[in-house]
Amino acid sequence: MSRPHLQIIVGSTRPGRRGHAVATWIHDLAVQHAGFEVRLVDLAEVALPLLDEPRPPQRGQYDHEHTRRWSAIASAAEAYVFVVPEYNHSYNAATKNALDYLAKEWTGKPVAFVGYGGVAAGARAVQALLPVVCALGMLPVTRSVNIPFIRQTVNRDGVFEPAPGLDENATGVIDELLRLTTALSAARLAAPAG
Template structure:
């Protein structure tokens, strides 16, 4: 059985963002974990405009090439980890926009979060995301990775410096995500579980 396909989606798109560095750290850790085939997806490179499809995404009828490309990307994954900042006690607009473009492509798949921010470590961003991904029929993991005081974890060169405790927490989240992904993939495909 091939390894499930995990997309690590970096949500921040602004200049000077820290999300790419955090996403790179998590990507490298996920590759070492060896539980998934990994794809790094950077919303800054995806370049979605503000939602511009005339029909609801539940229909899956897309007018624009950028939406069709995004649909193909998202459809290819078995699971997702969103790397998200906390802005003003919530998550950022680019992440919401990327989620809202699609519907069926997300459904029935597990999702987890690596969040970062100030004192809360992005906890309020994750709390705000849970009802959104649930409405899209995704299955959110109860375990998230939270990175507090993100400024102090960045080097002068712009890389993210993790700690052994954070690496262990992220690895435990990946273990849980893999178990859920295998179970949900079998259910989506109609295979017996167990």
């Protein structure tokens, strides 16, 4: 049986961001975990403009090539980890924009979060995202990874240096994501056609 496809999505697109370093760390942990086929998706490279489709995404009728490309990328995954910064007690605009572009591509798929920031460790960003992903029909795992004082955890070479215990916490989140992904896949296979 093939392994399910997991996308690690870098939510921050701004210059000087630390999110890519964090996403690389969680990507490498997921690869070591070996439960998923893992792909890193960088929203800075996806380069979506502010939502510019004339029809609601629930129709799946996209006029723009950038939307069709983003739809194909997101559709290829069976589960997601969003790596998101906390801005002003919430998550960032690029993440919201990327989520809002699509609908059916997200529905019924598990999602986990790695939040990062200052003293609140990205927890408020994750909490603000929960009703959004639920409205899209995604299924969030019960735990998240929260990283405080992000400026102190990325070294001069741009490498994230996790605090003691963070690797284990993140691996536990990946375990939970795999269990949920596997259960949903089995349920889809067992469901009657039609």
